[in-house]
Amino acid sequence: MARTTGSDGGRTQAAIRDAALSLIARHGYEAVSMRQLAAEVGVQAAALYRYFPTKEDLLYTLMQDHMNGLIAAWEGARPATVDPTARLAAYVENHIAFHIERRSSTHVSNMELRSLAPERLTHILKLRTAYEKELRTILRDGAEKGVFAVDDIGLTAMALIQMMTGVIVWYRPGERLSIDGVTETYLSMTMRLVGAPQPAGEQRHVHAHA
């Protein structure tokens, strides 16, 4: 693609990450070589190795970026209220908004865990657990307050996360549905699934879709 100058290290690194996400999502981690990646970015392989001494260093960086970005996004989106329904709505909206814009990154993060070294895998899984714990806390608070009817907090959290992340498998921007429309439908399904009272719309933060 466009040749990226080595003078701006940050820009080169970002270009490497973007190209790596796209190549790995399309062909799989094992099938992508550092040489192929360097060619895609338009740098010498030596420049690549300066930033990422091994291919696994690169994969680990991509997965850390993804999880740290997700956690930071949630920290920015988390509402101050204690109301479980509003917190759950915010979690769903943030989760869908984050993943729908990061298809490649989400694919890589979900599909290539097997290629991480054990201690790095443990670190990524710890980040995931921390993020998922936020949802379990919301569900538990809602169940304890009698706002939600949840049989099993852990199973419900997993079911919701897989249902929401699954959006990236079939959603293509510019199709029949807007992102807001998809989010609204998923919010409504989530609220029904956890047995929350169906609101008239006051808890929705999404905009009406055309």
Next chain:
Amino acid sequence: MARTTGSDGGRTQAAIRDAALSLIARHGYEAVSMRQLAAEVGVQAAALYRYFPTKEDLLYTLMQDHMNGLIAAWEGARPATVDPTARLAAYVENHIAFHIERRSSTHVSNMELRSLAPERLTHILKLRTAYEKELRTILRDGAEKGVFAVDDIGLTAMALIQMMTGVIVWYRPGERLSIDGVTETYLSMTMRLVGAPQPAGEQRHVHAHA
């Protein structure tokens, strides 16, 4: 592993398929060679090529087996009743039972579609669409009869399928929950999600778990 004699072609083919599913699920399609697979099964590479002339022939066979097996399982499980709630319950039970016993096959089927030749990919996607259409029909019948409250049939079907298939990501047999327990919780979440009246248990076909 155990050496499989060439005299029983059916047994050898089955051993190749099993080993291929396990190796591909663990390492990814691109990373597994026909030579490695032959060694795992305990046959000469030539024997492998007799059954599967190319690695992609093998992958295609695995994916066809998976989808044809799923469709056959559903045809066996589909109840004669027109009641949408009972049909939805049967769909959920069959889907979870089928996938929970086929972790490797499910991983391969979901993760390696990109490695199929275009016309084969089209065929596999057609089988998927046919299977998913069964769920959409149940949801539509339920919505039209006023038994279900579903905003968007297509989105609800995708959400349910991804939620249910996601079980294989975290479920390990012999853990805290039995398969029946998991199925019961997912049935209850599904019925709430589609806005079905929560039954006292008469629509459940699962057995109580200890």
